[in-house]
Amino acid sequence: MFASLSDPTLWVALFQIIIINVLLSGDNAVIIALACRSLPPKEQRNAFLIGTVAIVILMTALTSVASILLTIPYVEMVGAVLLLWIGIKLLLPENEDENVSASENFWGAVKTIIIADIVMSLDNVLGMAGAAKGHMGLLFVGMVITIPLILFGSAMLMKLMERFPIIVTIGAGLLGYVAGEMAVEDPALKGHLANAHYLEIALPILGAAIVVIVGKMLAAKHAAASSSTTVPTEG
Template identity: 25%
Template structure:
């Protein structure tokens, strides 16, 4: 009982509520990267497997974050220098970010190449038949879940010392991801041009992870402002295309009576 009493001592502290709100917003924003990857990857699965893969991916993201929170002391140690290369210290966190970033760059580049040049090595057009297995999709989602989870928890540790605030923020962020993943995936599926934009986002996020792992701090605000502006431009393009398509439809060109 004493543990739980101390667990919620922060409730009467206004600054703790500010920290909670701030951390929830940060965790939700950080979850966007994870969400985009899950949406693109699961859309390559057969329709009957997509919802299950999304739930498994987001459920695993929640489980990983909660388990990592239970080992906060170990997580903090991941930022301790492991070795030095070219006068640059590298920790386990740096290595994980670099590996995760390289994977994202490879995955996004591969998908962009397939979209731009949808032909196999023999010059034959590749069909739209799904080539990604359920197990393969889940494995890739879990791999990126781990990378994003470690980054998320380290961010939480840097924001507050209250473990309860960290738990609440992580749970709220993952629930938001769970509610948003299906609408986002359907939106991407209905608008093919969004796929290229989302892949470009993943490419940029991958490069950012690599830069962070190499010791170059990239302000997250710049990244998300750029993503928001690009998304706004694409939305305007979509509205423009729909207006032009509507103007060309037969109902707008009825014969004179």
Template identity: 35%
Template sequence: MWESVIDYSQIIIADLILSGDNALIIGMAAAGLSPELRKKAILYGMVIAAVLRIVFAVIATKLLGIPGILFVGSVLLFWVCWRLFVEIREGTDEHAAEALEDAENPEAGYTGPPRRTMGAALISITIADVSMSLDNVLAVAAIADGDSTKLIVGLALAIVLMAFAATLIMKLLTRYPWISWVGLIVLVYVAAEMFYRGTFDANNGVLPMLGLIEGYELSKGGH
């Protein structure tokens, strides 16, 4: 039971701390709309980001069962950790909180007559989300480790939080940067464990596949 609680917690933390760039794009796109369209744009933008993450994450979870992919995934996850480190240093969450606040304030951002349609804003949000969903997807797929239920429930919880409290979450991460640092440590741990299994696991590890070592039984739950 505790292992599941820890996994769900890791998925939620990873998803929330990696949502800064998505929130920034959504806030900026919404702030460019006329005030009456903004709240809908933020909500729809979060929904689009959510659906993309669930679809990509389910696909990624299936792919992680392919021999050799764990190792590749772990290297990519270390890259995600580096990106998150840079984002924390650059204050991405603070910029995201400001962008969302501007979008929610009818007197800030663009206040003239409608010049962009909701559809145009959502297309730009979707394109940005596709390119930015990789980090979320890799992290949660690695933590879920093939458990689709854990993956979808964990993501759904994080998505509900982002849909109804995106600005608050970004403000919290700005005010208490240690939350992001803890999240980064969690991700580095997940990446390291993934790298270890992707290298030495008897079934999926690259070294046993290359015939360099016999390998060890390292599947989760069966160490």
């Protein structure tokens, strides 16, 4: 524990937390940008803020139990499956049904941001927890400081996505890759990989491939179904 605000170790720990969070916020920025890319500009900003603030609060709480969670078999494998589904879903076209309100789209984006980031951050928070040395207030302050960096990165990615749609596919593939990495680290599977190190490389690549291939196939099927329903019938 740190003695006071004048304790230099406190400021060193805060600096470490900020650096760790900045280095690990790349995939956070990707998921925020992917989830919000179809919202109107005003709702994008609101989703950014609500989603990011919720992440900071939940990650602060999660840090206290992350070390325990990661020792439970199948927790990371369940998270990996969830990330695969989120990655595939992000490649699907937005629901254009008139009955789907803007509010539902907005809160759907916020929910995606929170779920994906919390799942992806399970093992990331351990590094920050180690730097905080059990000081939850310090961890919270460190993450709050990095919010503008995450938001700035997300905003830049969304602009790039508008110009280069391939980035959406790359971002979704990244989620699949992270899902594969999580599965490899699960205690239930890790023991079986001791003599099969190639799987530690193959599973993340497989995860990325599953997201991109399945996502593209479902998107094409959705597009074909949409076009067939809009073709006028001859009377």
